[in-house]
Amino acid sequence: MDNIIQDFCENSIKKLFALLGEELRNRGNFSNFVLELKKKLDVLGVEICKVALESADEAVRLEPNRKAEWIVDRKDVKTLLTVFGEVKYQRTYYRSKNTGKHKYLSDEFLGISSHDRIDMSLKARLVDKAVDTAYGRSGKEAVESAELSSQTVMNTIREIKNIPNLTKRDLAEKEQDEKIKVKYLYIEADEGHVSLQDGGYVEPRLIYVHEGSELISKHRNKLKNIKYFSGIYANSDELWLEVVDYIYNKYDIESIDKIFISGDGARWIKEGLGWIPKGVYLLDRFHLSKYIMGATAQNHKYRPDLWKNINTCNLKGLKKTFKDLILDTENENKIKEIKECRKYINNNWEGIVNYYNYDKVTGCSAEGHVSHILSDRLSSRPLGWSIRGVDQIARLRAYTANGGKIYNLFKEKADKRKKYFYLSKKSTASYIKNSCLEKFNNIEVLNIGKKTRLSITLKALRGA
Numbered sequence: 001m002d003n004i005i006q007d008f009c010e011n012s013i014k015k016l017f018a019l020l021g022e023e024l025r026n027r028g029n030f031s032n033f034v035l036e037l038k039k040k041l042d043v044l045g046v047e048i049c050k051v052a053l054e055s056a057d058e059a060v061r062l063e064p065n066r067k068a069e070w071i072v073d074r075k076d077v078k079t080l081l082t083v084f085g086e087v088k089y090q091r092t093y094y095r096s097k098n099t100g101k102h103k104y105l106s107d108e109f110l111g112i113s114s115h116d117r118i119d120m121s122l123k124a125r126l127v128d129k130a131v132d133t134a135y136g137r138s139g140k141e142a143v144e145s146a147e148l149s150s151q152t153v154m155n156t157i158r159e160i161k162n163i164p165n166l167t168k169r170d171l172a173e174k175e176q177d178e179k180i181k182v183k184y185l186y187i188e189a190d191e192g193h194v195s196l197q198d199g200g201y202v203e204p205r206l207i208y209v210h211e212g213s214e215l216i217s218k219h220r221n222k223l224k225n226i227k228y229f230s231g232i233y234a235n236s237d238e239l240w241l242e243v244v245d246y247i248y249n250k251y252d253i254e255s256i257d258k259i260f261i262s263g264d265g266a267r268w269i270k271e272g273l274g275w276i277p278k279g280v281y282l283l284d285r286f287h288l289s290k291y292i293m294g295a296t297a298q299n300h301k302y303r304p305d306l307w308k309n310i311n312t313c314n315l316k317g318l319k320k321t322f323k324d325l326i327l328d329t330e331n332e333n334k335i336k337e338i339k340e341c342r343k344y345i346n347n348n349w350e351g352i353v354n355y356y357n358y359d360k361v362t363g364c365s366a367e368g369h370v371s372h373i374l375s376d377r378l379s380s381r382p383l384g385w386s387i388r389g390v391d392q393i394a395r396l397r398a399y400t401a402n403g404g405k406i407y408n409l410f411k412e413k414a415d416k417r418k419k420y421f422y423l424s425k426k427s428t429a430s431y432i433k434n435s436c437l438e439k440f441n442n443i444e445v446l447n448i449g450k451k452t453r454l455s456i457t458l459k460a461l462r463g464a
Contacts, residue, residue: 016040042145045084053080053089057106059428061092065421070094070105078104080112082119085145109423111414118148120414123156124407130157131396131406132377154389160409163395165229165242167404168412181255183360186210186223187243187276189263190284190366192374192394197384204378204394205268206230206370207243212362223365228373230398232391236268240275253277262364265348283351284364288344295341298334299325310345313353318345373397 019033060066073093080087091104104114111120118126122143129138130153139148164171188210191203207230210223227246233239247259259279263269264287273279288310296303302325309318322342329335345352355361377393378385385393400406 042084046082046087049080049082049084049087050089053087053091053106053110056110057089057091060106060109060423063421063423065424066094066105069097069421070103071097073102076104078107079117080119081117081122081143081146081148083122083125083143085143111411118152118156120410121407123159124405124410126153126156127160127396127406127409128400131393131400134381134383157389157392157396159413160392160396161413163231163392163399163409164404165231165395165398165402166227166246167399167402168408170227170246170402179252180225180250181252182211183255183257184212185247185251185256185259186212186362187259187261187272187279188284188364188366188369189261189266189269189272190370191266192370192378194374194378194385194390195383196390197386202232202385202387202390204230204232204374204390205236205239206366206373206394206398207239207272208366208369209243209247212360228369228398228401230373230394232387232394236271237275239268240272243272244275244277247276258358258360260358260361262366264366265344265351280354280358281351282355282361282364283348284366285355286364286367288348288352291341291344295325295338298331299328302328310352311356313356315349373401 016033016037019036022028061072071094073095075090075092077088078091080089091106093102094105095102104112107114107116126138126142126148129141133141135150135153139150139153142148186209187207189205189207191205193201193203195201206228208223208226208228210226212224213221214224216222229239229242229246231239247253256278259276260282261269261272261276261279262282262284264284270281273281292303292306296306302321305321306318306325309315309321319342322338326335326338329338374394374397377397378390396406399409
């Protein structure tokens with residue numbers, strides 16, 4: 001370790017500041033210095049990772065508890081791609097005296113499986129980027145020293161089983177004794193339309209729950225305590241069960257007066273009324289407006305009458321206006337469109353009337369949220385997806401929108417690994433600390449009396 005740091009100090013730092021001097025004399029670009037520094041630090045990071053992994057391997061080899069069951073078989077070289085670059089290190093292969101099984105024990109203790117070629121933090125970075133951009137681009141941008149394929153990115157996402165919509169913190173709130181008290185709660189729902197590789201399409205569903213809107217700046221509102229639920233569901237009951245479970249565990253149901261459910265009239269959205277207590281259905285005004293605009297595209301004079309009857313909840317007058325509109329229309333296709341509009345309004349009349357019967361009704365912004373959570377990634381470009389891919393990306397986007405960290409999904413998987421024996425603090429301290437970290441003390445720059453920026457930085461590194 002001391003040779004690595006000394007070489008960095010004596011050679012890399014010297015060359016970097018020589019480069020800075022050139023940029024200064026030639027009126028160059030400081031960014032050239034920054035980019036070169038990044039390369040040097042990545043090289044240093046690779047070397048330190050190599051020493052750290054091999055030190056951990058040696059600490060396990062020296063552990064007395066290991067010797068009781070596991071015997072050394074051989075040493076192998078493994079290559080692991082990290083955020084710094086490709087790390088090649090030696091690790092020991094052990095055989096169990098009792099079962100005959102073989103394990104790379106130091107890797108197992110550090111959460112590196114025998115088939116891992118990519119470090120967990122880099123996997124998280126890959127998926128993080130894939131949540132927002134194409135697999136191929138994610139593989140190119142995740143690490144500078146290697147270009148990972150679209151297949152590698154997809155396989156990394158596939159490693160995450162049972163992607164949750166809610167974060168671990170959201171789930172922890174279920175255990176809280178004191179539930180949140182609100183008078184009104186709002187649920188808005190819609191679906192996206194995503195093209196599949198076989199030429200068909202699939203509709204990932206999106207539901208979000210919030211406590212109404214609040215003004216955060218002039219002419220700009222924000223939904224309070226919003227939580228998203230999304231994915232491909234075999235039936236709507238599975239999705240609504242997640243939503244109702246969240247509501248019951250976070251909110252004091254007795255304090256709630258009404259829970260408004262807004263949507264475009266789809267059957268699966270209305271089915272939420274059977275799950276949500278104190279639910280009131282509201283028809284999304286955006287979709288209602290689309291139907292009326294389409295029905296009156298060639299006869300604008302009927303549009304004010306349609307809206308007047310809707311705003312006054314006058315169903316009888318609405319029927320008459322539709323009848324007059326049909327009589328005044330000659331095109332058969334347009335007549336069919338008018339009748340579809342009339343049928344849509346009749347089927348959702350209760351949701352229209354409810355909009356005017358309650359004071360605390362807010363506008364539905366489901367279309368915008370579908371665009372932001374789903375369409376921006378899944379259907380804004382000419383992409384062909386698998387059903388599983390759509391489901392995973394939809395869930396990951398909901399999870400990250402709820403504040404979730406992709407790294408935690410991988411970490412939870414690693415935390416479930418089996419513990420083969422107790423690794424004593426004495427063994428790790430005696431080898432890793434004494435034999436590795438204390439070598440920092442041999443570096444001259446750390447021991448001189450005068451403080452410099454470099455000495456301060458390296459001392460901080462030594463004490464980390």
